[in-house]
Structure formats: C-alpha cells, structure tokens
Amino acid sequence: MRQWFRSGDPWVWMAASAVSISMILVFGLLLLIAARGLGHFWPSDIVKLDYRSQSGEMIVLQGEIHDRERVSAERLRDAGYSVEGDQDVERFLLKMGNRDLTGQDFRWVVVPDIVKQQIPSSLMTVERREWGNLYGELVNVKQAGEVVAEGNQAWAVLQQHLQRTDDLFQQIQDIERGEIGAVNYDIEKLRLHTRSLELKGQLDLSAKQLIKQQRAQLDAQYNKMQVALEQLYNQIRRDSITVVVAGGQEIEWPLAKIVKVYQPNDMSVLDKSLFYIAKLYEFVSEDPREANTEGGIFPAIFGTVMMVIIMSIIVVPFGVVAAVYLREYASQGPMIRLIRIAVNNLAGVPSIVYGVFGLGFFVYFLGGNIDQLFYPEALPAPTFGTPGLMWASLTLALLTVPVVIVATEEGLSRIPKSIREGSLALGATKAETLWRTVLPMASPAIMTGMIMAIARAAGEVAPLMLVGVVKLAPTLPLDGNMPFLHLDRKFMHMGFHIYDVGFQSPNVEAARPLVYATALLLVIVIIALNIAAIGIRNHLREKYRALEN
Numbered sequence: 001m002r003q004w005f006r007s008g009d010p011w012v013w014m015a016a017s018a019v020s021i022s023m024i025l026v027f028g029l030l031l032l033i034a035a036r037g038l039g040h041f042w043p044s045d046i047v048k049l050d051y052r053s054q055s056g057e058m059i060v061l062q063g064e065i066h067d068r069e070r071v072s073a074e075r076l077r078d079a080g081y082s083v084e085g086d087q088d089v090e091r092f093l094l095k096m097g098n099r100d101l102t103g104q105d106f107r108w109v110v111v112p113d114i115v116k117q118q119i120p121s122s123l124m125t126v127e128r129r130e131w132g133n134l135y136g137e138l139v140n141v142k143q144a145g146e147v148v149a150e151g152n153q154a155w156a157v158l159q160q161h162l163q164r165t166d167d168l169f170q171q172i173q174d175i176e177r178g179e180i181g182a183v184n185y186d187i188e189k190l191r192l193h194t195r196s197l198e199l200k201g202q203l204d205l206s207a208k209q210l211i212k213q214q215r216a217q218l219d220a221q222y223n224k225m226q227v228a229l230e231q232l233y234n235q236i237r238r239d240s241i242t243v244v245v246a247g248g249q250e251i252e253w254p255l256a257k258i259v260k261v262y263q264p265n266d267m268s269v270l271d272k273s274l275f276y277i278a279k280l281y282e283f284v285s286e287d288p289r290e291a292n293t294e295g296g297i298f299p300a301i302f303g304t305v306m307m308v309i310i311m312s313i314i315v316v317p318f319g320v321v322a323a324v325y326l327r328e329y330a331s332q333g334p335m336i337r338l339i340r341i342a343v344n345n346l347a348g349v350p351s352i353v354y355g356v357f358g359l360g361f362f363v364y365f366l367g368g369n370i371d372q373l374f375y376p377e378a379l380p381a382p383t384f385g386t387p388g389l390m391w392a393s394l395t396l397a398l399l400t401v402p403v404v405i406v407a408t409e410e411g412l413s414r415i416p417k418s419i420r421e422g423s424l425a426l427g428a429t430k431a432e433t434l435w436r437t438v439l440p441m442a443s444p445a446i447m448t449g450m451i452m453a454i455a456r457a458a459g460e461v462a463p464l465m466l467v468g469v470v471k472l473a474p475t476l477p478l479d480g481n482m483p484f485l486h487l488d489r490k491f492m493h494m495g496f497h498i499y500d501v502g503f504q505s506p507n508v509e510a511a512r513p514l515v516y517a518t519a520l521l522l523v524i525v526i527i528a529l530n531i532a533a534i535g536i537r538n539h540l541r542e543k544y545r546a547l548e549n
Contacts, residue, residue: 038517041280042272042276043125043262043267043272043279045064045265046125047063047064049061049117052114054081058115059247060246060247060248063246065095071088071091073086073087073089091111092111094108098246101249101251119265120137122266123137123263124137124261125261126243126253126258127259129258130290134245135246136246136251138241139243139244140242141158141240141241142239162258165239168235168236171232172233172236179225180222180226181479183225184222187218187222190215192377196377237254262275284296286298297494299491300493301525302491302492303476303491304495305525306491310389310487315400315450319403319449320439326405326409327413328438350462354463355464356466357398358394358395358398358463362391362394364385367386368382368385370383370384384487387490388467388488389488392464392469396457396463400453400457408449411443419438440540440543444540447540459495461498468490469496470492471496471504475489476491477491501514501515
C-alpha cells in the first residue's frame, strides 16, 4: 500500500474522480434546467374537474396540471381538508388561468376530493396579450357585434378571423415602432438642432423658416400615419369571440387582445410537436409581455450579445497593450511586481464594487461632462450622463481586463527568446518584431483571455443593474436611425431578466418555467460566444504552430 501511495497513482485517481464529479454536477445542473424550462412550451391537456371544495360545495374547475406532489394527511387536515387515514395523499397544482375572473392563476387540488375528471376535446386555451391564459369552450364568433358563426362552424371561422387580426396587429406594430418611431426620432433631432442654434445665437429668421418647413413636413408625415393607424385600430376592433368558462359564465373577448387560440386536447402528437417548435421560436424571437412573464426574450438576448461584443472590442486592445508593456518594455523590478499583484487582486474584487465605480465615474462624472461639452442642447435631460449600453460595456471591460492581461502575459512569456533575437538580427526593430512576430504567436493566449472575459461578463448582473440594464427597454440599441448603434440607450440583459422574473414577478408560479428556460438560453448564448472565440483561437494556433517549432 505504501509503495502504491509513493507511485503517485492515488493522486491521479483522486484528480480523475474530482473531474468526473465536477462534470456530472455540471451536466446534471444543465439537464435539470433543460427539463424544467423546455417543458413549459409543450401544450398540456386541459382537464375539467367536478371538485368538492373544503366547504363541501361542488364546483367545476378546469385548467392545466402544472405540478404534482404527495403530502401527509395530517398536513392537509391542518389546512382544513377532510382527509381520512394516515396515508400520504396526492395533490396537484392546477393552472386555471382566467385571472381576471377568478383572481388567481393556480389552485391546489386534492385528488381524493375529485368527483369526476374529464378531458373534453372542445376545451381551448386562449393566449391573451393581457391577463394570461383563458380556458373555456368556444360559443360563437362575432363580427361588429353580430354572430357570424357558432357551433361546429365557429372554430374554422375563428381561425380565419384570427389570421386577419394578426395581420392587422403586425401592420400596427410596423407603423408604431418603425415609421412613427423614425418620425419621432427626426422630430427630436430637429428640436435639439433648434435648441443648439439658439444656444449659439445662430437662430436667425432664415434658420427659423427652414426649421419650420422641416417641422411641417414631419408633422404632415406623422398626421398621415396617425390616420392610417386609427383606421387599422378600427378594423382590428371589429371581431370578438364568446367563451363559456368553468362554472358556466359566458364572456366576450376581442380578438385584438388574443395572441393565439388552440385546443390541446384535440391535438395529435405531431401537432403538439409542431406547436412546441413554434413556441420555442416565439420565445427567442419576440418581445416580452405581461411584465416579462409571457412572450419572448429577444430584446434580452440582443442586449446581452451586443454588450459582450462591445465589451470584447474594448477590453482586448486595452488588456493586450497593458500586458505588452509589462512583459516587453517595463523594467522588471519591485514596482512591476507590485503592479502584477494589484492586477491579480483586481480579479477578486466583488463585481458590485465595479458597478458602483462605473456609476460614479463613467455615468455621473464622465457622462455628465460629455453632456456638458457635446450635448448642451439636450440638458437638463441627460444623453450620456445616465446609465446605458456604453457605460455597461466599459464597466464590464474594467471588470474583465485583469483576465486578459494575465492570459496575454502568459502567452508572451512562452514565446522563445530566440524568436525575438532572430528577428532583431535580421534588422527588424523591436516594434516590428513585436507587431509581426511576437503578438501573432501570442494571439491564441489573447483569445483564451477573451474567452474567459466573455464567460464572466455575460453572466454578470449586479454591476449592470447600476450602469444600464432595465426591466423593459422600449427600443433596441440598434435600429435604422443614425447613428444606428445608440450607445446611450438602456438595454435588457438575460441575467437581469432571470432575476426580475424569478424574484420580482407578481405571479411567481407562472414565471418559474421562464426562469429555467432563460437560464438555459443564457448558458447556450455563452457557449456559442465561447465556441466562436475558441474556433478563432484554434485557427491562429495552427497557423503559428510551425513558427513555434
């Protein structure tokens, strides 16, 4: 045994075991997130229950079974249920929807109190733009208040009218977010231009006439779009449906406030699979609704990727220049060792400290002075003196620059001295040797540093809450208006979306699957960014491998 320990084999086995356990934990965590998150998009059957309530009254419930568990009979008796025996009792969480009618989305249902359970094919799920899902049976379809279809014909007519409503809604979105947004942007630019001329004392009569003409043209465009918009709103308000919900109550709901309608109990496995894929695409491509608890997360994905790209563009040159100075030019002594220790310690500073620094230095000091110097016409409204995309990217660049410096220095230290001496012997200057030989050979290490910086920056939330991330950003930081990339705008981030939906949502049960789905998507985005960087690094490594040998 002593000889076995001396051979070093136990330490190899321990290291292999530690790696195996780590891999199992990581993949287990990813599987848990995937199972909890991806199941949210599957169209579950709607059950209809004749149920005996705690007071003994018979009521009708309908909805999706959201979760199941077994609880002790004693615990249920303490909660007011009449349960016999000491055996554990099964209960499930029923997602009843109809929040505007019943005041609650979910209800625990004790299985022994269910008198009758059915899965009628006529029950449908109405996904609404407000108030969450509505569960019920279709009674009729109305057009301008008149019934145009009922009974068996109502479902086909509903699909036709819903398609028309979707087309109109898309036209309204295009006008409101695209055309009217562009005109409003131009009107604001004209207002700032007017104010700028006024501050410079150049707002003479000819300038006023020109501005008046431009303003009249923009107002005419705006009024024309408003007329078109009013017509579209009148058209979209035409249709409605009548639905009978649990308990027999009939309600009328306008199609303009409906996203989609489907009958999950009547869908085959293939239909549900196609529906599932469509819901996944909707999740990654559409805007959020209902305080981020419904719809998609496209603005959060876009904001995360955009911030990481800008952060990488800033941090890599800055980190490489710092590392080159420390390794190639600075005289190695106590001061340089002290600087290296400080750089290494910066990597361990809590990220919220960087957020406070970014808010104070970048936003209030730097942004406030930029506003004073370059945007006086917009004051007192801040342009860069408020949290935004640029300050968030700079703060994260500051947070991750120690990683790039350390990785680049390690790459530079691995380049043989003979390479530098050979280049200098051939007549190249030190700068030429550095630019044409040393840095290209160190590029794989630089890319490694960037990969680690991306992995850390994409997952940070705390500093971003102070320097640019918001719960809901009305517009993306990239659009068709000059200068196209708006670094002063606030943006959405997937990490903050997880925090907001998971801990700030008024409807936690409904939002919980979205937390898992967004977490899984955040991991996938980070992996995709890292794979792109790893691909570039491997390409550079192969390119300069021969030179190293």
